[in-house]
Amino acid sequence: MNNKKELRIGLVGYGFMGRTHSNAYLRVPNFFPELEYVPVLKAVCARNEERVKAFADQWGYESVETDWKALITRKDIDAIDICTPNNMHAEIAIAAAQAGKIVLCEKPLARTVAEAQPMVDAVEKAGVRNTVWYNYRRVPAVTLAKQLIDAGKLGKIFHYRANFLQDWTISPELPQGGEGLWRLDNDAAGSGVTGDLLAHCIDTAMWLNGGIKDVSAVTETFIKERVHTGTGKKQKVDIDDACIFHCHFSNGSLGVFESTRYARGHKALNTFEINGEHASIRWDLHDLNRLEYFDHRDESIVRGWRSIHVTDADQPFMDKWWVPGLSIGYEHTFVHQVADFLISIEDNTPCSPTFKEAQETQKVCEAVLDSAKTRSWKDTGVTW
Numbered sequence: 001m002n003n004k005k006e007l008r009i010g011l012v013g014y015g016f017m018g019r020t021h022s023n024a025y026l027r028v029p030n031f032f033p034e035l036e037y038v039p040v041l042k043a044v045c046a047r048n049e050e051r052v053k054a055f056a057d058q059w060g061y062e063s064v065e066t067d068w069k070a071l072i073t074r075k076d077i078d079a080i081d082i083c084t085p086n087n088m089h090a091e092i093a094i095a096a097a098q099a100g101k102i103v104l105c106e107k108p109l110a111r112t113v114a115e116a117q118p119m120v121d122a123v124e125k126a127g128v129r130n131t132v133w134y135n136y137r138r139v140p141a142v143t144l145a146k147q148l149i150d151a152g153k154l155g156k157i158f159h160y161r162a163n164f165l166q167d168w169t170i171s172p173e174l175p176q177g178g179e180g181l182w183r184l185d186n187d188a189a190g191s192g193v194t195g196d197l198l199a200h201c202i203d204t205a206m207w208l209n210g211g212i213k214d215v216s217a218v219t220e221t222f223i224k225e226r227v228h229t230g231t232g233k234k235q236k237v238d239i240d241d242a243c244i245f246h247c248h249f250s251n252g253s254l255g256v257f258e259s260t261r262y263a264r265g266h267k268a269l270n271t272f273e274i275n276g277e278h279a280s281i282r283w284d285l286h287d288l289n290r291l292e293y294f295d296h297r298d299e300s301i302v303r304g305w306r307s308i309h310v311t312d313a314d315q316p317f318m319d320k321w322w323v324p325g326l327s328i329g330y331e332h333t334f335v336h337q338v339a340d341f342l343i344s345i346e347d348n349t350p351c352s353p354t355f356k357e358a359q360e361t362q363k364v365c366e367a368v369l370d371s372a373k374t375r376s377w378k379d380t381g382v383t384w
């Protein structure tokens with residue numbers, strides 16, 4: 001790695017996201033060789049020593065820690081990457097920022113706006129670089145959607161529609177809490193589908209279509225009690241199993257969002273459709289290399305939805321990968337985020353979404369939950 005500067009990573013949590021991030025750090029130097037910085041897998045931290053050592057061996061981390069507090073004091077670590085359940089984000093991020101570390105945090109930034117605020121304050125006070133892994137922005141087709149909107153191709157936007165549907169919690173036998181199931185435990189997750197799935201849709205929506213001003217929501221918890229893995233007893237379920245909300249964007253358009261873990265047959269149907277005065281676009285995670293585009297200005301005899309296979313070198317990120325026509329996948333979105341993060345260090349610019357930007361998504365999530373609880377419209381407090 002001659003002439004390269006190192007970004008020495010300390011990863012906390014080796015679950016699903018620990019793997020996607022580790023893969024991204026490893027791939028970046030191969031596919032973005034021009035970058036000044038290269039990630040170095042310095043240490044991974046989790047509580048179980050045997051398992052964390054096995055993960056370190058598998059992915060090539062130089063060392064392990066079993067206490068994140070020890071990790072953040074290490075002088076040989078530049079950046080702390082938080083891949084733990086949501087209830088651990090704030091404490092680790094604040095301590096890491098206070099220790100002068102760069103902080104990369106998984107989404108949602110926190111469980112509530114109040115919990116997110118000191119995180120934003122901590123990175124700003126310490127003046128440390130920060131980002132939140134809302135990775136769907138960096139699907140090439142989604143980035144292309146942003147370029148088309150910013151170029152004015154859609155004209156004035158009227159409608160924004162998004163879904164994030166799954167079906168994995170339908171069984172009442174599924175316990176709440178613990179490994180793999182912390183998403184069903186409100187203390188660990190902060191909310192159900194709103195913070196877990198809709199947070200992605202909201203981040204993408206506000207990035208593409210501007211701020212969400214106010215919301216009206218309904219939520220439902222279909223299974224009211226589940227055994228808690230921690231206590232072994234049946235306990236009330238406090239998460240939202242499903243959430244539907246509609247909203248006004250600041251640009252005058254209307255939004256409608258739906259998320260559930262009870263849509264039998266759907267594993268991760270993450271879609272959006274945007275309708276403007278001249279054109280519409282739609283995207284579906286299940287076919288992530290495609291962006292569908294309809295332009296009313298086309299000659300009428302050939303007018304119709306085009307299915308754009310976003311794999312050409314002049315389309316976002318695709319000059320880094322294979323040859324035109326060949327697809328990439330989910331894991332590449334994390335590679336793109338690492339690459340953009342390294343570029344932001346070179347350029348001394350923020351890497352979006354920063355903690356402050358991710359807090360705007362947090363505000364919308366909170367207004368959604370509040371609206372459902374009070375059965376009333378709520379202002380989000382997002383002002384752009």
Ligand SMILES: NC(=O)c1ccc[n+]([C@@H]2O[C@H](COP(=O)([O-])OP(=O)(O)OC[C@H]3O[C@@H](n4cnc5c(N)ncnc54)[C@H](O)[C@@H]3O)[C@@H](O)[C@H]2O)c1
Binds near residue numbers: 068
């Ligand atoms: N960007 C995305 O698309 C995306 C997808 C999935 C999850 N996430 C987010 O990533 C985070 C992690 O989710 P996941 O699916 O990887 O969870 P996971 O359950 O697969 O992994 C969580 C990891 O955190 C570790 N951990 C828990 N408490 C810890 C502690 N005190 N100290 C050290 N390690 C600890 C666990 O051992 C485990 O390795 C969550 O915030 C989640 O919302 C984001």
